[in-house]
Amino acid sequence: MEDTAAPASAQEQVASPRRAPTQQRSRERVERMLAAASALIAQQGSDAMRMGEVAERAGVSIGSLYQFFPDKRAIVWALAERYTAESQACISSALKDVTDAEGLRQAFSELVDIYYQLFLAEPVMRDIWSGTQADKALRELELADSRANAEFLTAVLKRLQPGADPVALETTAFLVWQMGEAAVRLAISVDRQEGDRLVAAYKRMALRELLEG
Amino acid sequence: MEDTAAPASAQEQVASPRRAPTQQRSRERVERMLAAASALIAQQGSDAMRMGEVAERAGVSIGSLYQFFPDKRAIVWALAERYTAESQACISSALKDVTDAEGLRQAFSELVDIYYQLFLAEPVMRDIWSGTQADKALRELELADSRANAEFLTAVLKRLQPGADPVALETTAFLVWQMGEAAVRLAISVDRQEGDRLVAAYKRMALRELLEG
């Protein structure tokens, strides 16, 4: 760490490419690097992923890898960002127009299913969101992300229960959201049948909390 | 890995000392190693913990460390085991004699508080239970542990609701238990005030699920 300039944000600290690819050629190469990393993570997990392997599989030199990613975490994080951006859009659109209890019931149920399917289908997701736990900076980012997502839920609750204590609603939404993430992670780490049961049980539990205060 | 003998269990694979200390002298030294590791983990996290530092702080050579711990994970795991054994005993005794709803309400509430306090007071706990997530073998062990703990809860539920579907009760207990672990981990990673609110909200949510099916 030669340069002592403080990073502008945690985001920049862990996620920003060392240098953004501006040319078509390099953009394609960065894509290949990410694809290679994704495949290797799916196979063996991000911890076992070797930078040399990523470079080889992407058909680039190790130096090129570091041209665009400051370190190993940055690659993992770049992959994670794609999924979270996707999720966030999904969450926002699903909850935006909810105005009554039945609407919430439906939207929430769909949302959980989508998350569950996403984690089931993408081994990278699972690895990333457990792997990041070990890393303080990434854990904080994940928390911030989760908080942001929970706010969509808070907004709905405030609409449905205008009289209720806002802080209580925020707490409920945040907790329910985090429980959901935990439930899905749990569900994908047991066999499919039990996973389905757990997700269903979570839905019941969460909806009761959301609807009945 | 020269010896190809299959480990007797996952437990042994990650946790067993390379060699159990039999003499008083070595038992004391192992204690010092664990104390040193604990202090370093509390300071910087288990990932940043260096084996050389542990040895130096314990006043032993690096070789001695590896005399009793097959690898870095084993040290972390040895620390974790102490806490989990302690917890398990606590859980068992708290839930053993529950026979009615009010008893469950009280015992469960106390249990959650104890967990919360334990995580608040022991930075090592927090680190360990997030750090292990990155490791497949440890994650599975943690899951097995959690399942075992949840069984105490299942037993209570079966007693309170003899007519209910046993599989459903097991699912509920396991889910509620896992949610509790997630809630506590969440609570300690935000400020104290919000943490308290989250734990309280979790208690309400969990108890409703446990008592009203």
Place this chain on the structure above:
DNA sequence: TTTGAAATATGAGTAATCCTCACATTTGCA
């Protein structure tokens, strides 16, 4: 007390791996 085998202690050395950097090549534009 003697003795020798098992237990324990040591730390320089090995291997694996992340990441750097000095230099080569390519691209796009004036």
Place this chain on the structure above:
DNA sequence: TGCAAATGTGAGGATTACTCATATTTCAAA
């Protein structure tokens, strides 16, 4: 065409988990 910026390269530096040949200590049987 020329040139500066962007991009590409891979041998090598630095760190660190872990090994192993060897030295020392313990303890119980002779």
